[in-house]
Amino acid sequence: MDDSLHYLIMANQMLVQKALLYKLKDTGLTIGQPKILDYLSRHNGSNQKEIARACFLEAGSLTTILNKMEEKGLIRRQILNGNRRSFHIFMTEEGKKKQQLVSEAFSEIERKAVEGISKEEMEGFLSVYQKIYANLLDEAGSSSINKKTDQ
Template sequence: MTFHYLLMANQAIYQRRLMEVLKDTELTTGQPKVLDYLRDHDGATQKEIAAACYIEAATITSVLNGMEAKGLIERKRLNGNRRSFHVFMTGKGQKLEQRVHEIFLKLEEETFEGISQEKREEFLELFSKIHRNMIPSE
């Protein structure tokens, strides 16, 4: 099998499995990774979230609108800046993020089942290098 096929197939399978496990949360595609990002970057701007989560600027607005409607986040303008919103998790969002984080860890363990810690670390190191190679240089 080719790298392209394996990468695309694994991403699709992982995404489908994640959304299946999260179906009772009513989260839609893109929202779990935004919650995960906000876990360590609460108060980030929409632009920062879009870049970190690899979501197009036009799409992040829709993703965040849905999250705001569900009471998971709130957007605020800080320091009189009228051009950018900062995004904060609500208490409800923080509780759901904890669940999402636990599910991410569980799926990761399932994904690496039967693979030694050494091989897992090797894989993550190589996959990180591939990731860096794929990031467009500015």
């Protein structure tokens, strides 16, 4: 196993993704949908630009995912304040049920991930990881990563 930071970040993300998809295999949810439901659970009614930015998705990819979610009855799009250029996304009752399953799956994965780690170790890790996130977000802000989702 490679102990470099970039490898561990990438490997952990893939392991979480695989575990999540395994736990949700009987729900009909596909890649990208759990992350959007998780975001909407805290930001229901967000517009597509906000969702794309928060979920680190390209606008085109988000549109494809949202179309499938709408077909499954998980979300509904709504125009607010007469602005026809911006749809706001709301979870349906079915979407809220699926989101609850997503939340439970994330909780199980997190419990397993932090097994054997003390509260103090976890607090220290989160503090450092938040700094890494801020540094990378700053770097992304000066690169094309965020500029594509801002269009």
